[in-house]
Amino acid sequence: MTQSTPGPVGRFRTGRLVEGRPQALDVWLVTTHDAEVAARVAGLLGGRPQPNEGGEELDHDVLTEVETVRVLVDGPDALASHMILRDSTGIIHQCDGLEFLSPEEKKGRPCGCPPLFEDRKLAAKEGRGPMPSISLTFRIAAEPALGEFRFLTGSWQMAAQLSDLTEALERIDSPAVCDLTLELVVHTTRSGRGFCYRKPVLTVLGSPGTVAPQPPPTAEPTPAPAPSPRRRRARPVPEPAIPPALEPSQTVSVNVALLRRAAEVLGTDSHEKTVIAALTGVVAGQHQTAELLRLREQVGQIAALAGQALQGGDSSLT
Numbered sequence: 444m445t446q447s448t449p450g451p452v453g454r455f456r457t458g459r460l461v462e463g464r465p466q467a468l469d470v471w472l473v474t475t476h477d478a479e480v481a482a483r484v485a486g487l488l489g490g491r492p493q494p495n496e497g498g499e500e501l502d503h504d505v506l507t508e509v510e511t512v513r514v515l516v517d518g519p520d521a522l523a524s525h526m527i528l529r530d531s532t533g534i535i536h537q538c539d540g541l542e543f544l545s546p547e548e549k550k551g552r553p554c555g556c557p558p559l560f561e562d563r564k565l566a567a568k569e570g571r572g573p574m575p576s577i578s579l580t581f582r583i584a585a586e587p588a589l590g591e592f593r594f595l596t597g598s599w600q601m602a603a604q605l606s607d608l609t610e611a612l613e614r615i616d617s618p619a620v621c622d623l624t625l626e627l628v629v630h631t632t633r634s635g636r637g638f639c640y641r642k643p644v645l646t647v648l649g650s651p652g653t654v655a656p657q658p659p660p661t662a663e664p665t666p667a668p669a670p671s672p673r674r675r676r677a678r679p680v681p682e683p684a685i686p687p688a689l690e691p692s693q694t695v696s697v698n699v700a701l702l703r704r705a706a707e708v709l710g711t712d713s714h715e716k717t718v719i720a721a722l723t724g725v726v727a728g729q730h731q732t733a734e735l736l737r738l739r740e741q742v743g744q745i746a747a748l749a750g751q752a753l754q755g756g757d758s759s760l761t
């Protein structure tokens with residue numbers, strides 16, 4: 444227990460372990476050892492605090508209902524990164540891309556990482572080279588007094604944006620207001636198979652005086668203005684929300700409630716698989732086919748969103 448040392452009050456995560464298997468998430472998961480923080484996070488970002496089942500050091504999970512969190516980032520130092528490769532003995536290559544940071548006996552010497560990102564990725568994939576390790580420290584813009592949170596990622600996409608992000612953060616008097624987003628990326632292979640994933644994206648927006656502390660509402664289900672005491676059950680009852688008209692955008696956002704409903708019908712266990720199933724028309728049983736027909740219109744909207752991301756590429760959706 445290292446709670447006596449000041450540090451982040453919680454972590455933002457893009458995935459979790461479910462029965463020992465990693466599961467990618469399409470909304471932010473916040474873990475914290477502080478029950479009050481968990482309750483406030485749930486109040487701000489949706490979801491309910493749950494006891495952490497993974498046996499980690501943090502006790503409370505909040506699976507939020509948002510893919511974008513508006514945050515305050517205290518200058519470029521809040522964004523730390525290095526490249527790291529471990530083996531069973533520990534760290535064997537930690538560098539800044541040019542020089543070793545560790546092991547100690549190699550510190551300051553050229554590390555030999557290739558200059559091109561693609562070459563670095565390949566080396567990492569083959570176990571020869573280090574992976575990015577990025578740490579972002581921030582506060583939630585809507586309630587900075589909650590304390591600092593941390594997000595750790597090995598995202599190559601974010602690593603590729605680091606110098607731009609650092610420059611953007613340098614240009615703004617601290618703290619910078621940013622959006623931290625789990626952005627849906629939809630791809631299709633040459634054979635027409637669709638797949639998608641989420642990538643973390645940090646967008647520097649401006650200073651607190653010029654940017655609202657909350658992101659604008661998205662296509663996700665948001666609480667209606669009228670009080671609705673039945674909402675926010677453990678298993679949210681999907682309301683027949685009609686997503687707003689699609690806007691041409693490089694960022695694809697989808698209606699989470701709709702995806703959940705489609706997942707129930709399609710028997711898929713992740714939003715990614717749901718979209719893939721919607722795209723490819725892979726449906727297991729006849730009764731599911733019938734139900735899919737009823738949902739076709741709605742699922743078609745998911746496919747349309749995906750289609751946008753594919754920029755008019757071949758889709759096997761019928």
Ligand SMILES: [Zn+2]
Binds near residue numbers: 526538539541554573
């Ligand atoms: Zn290196």
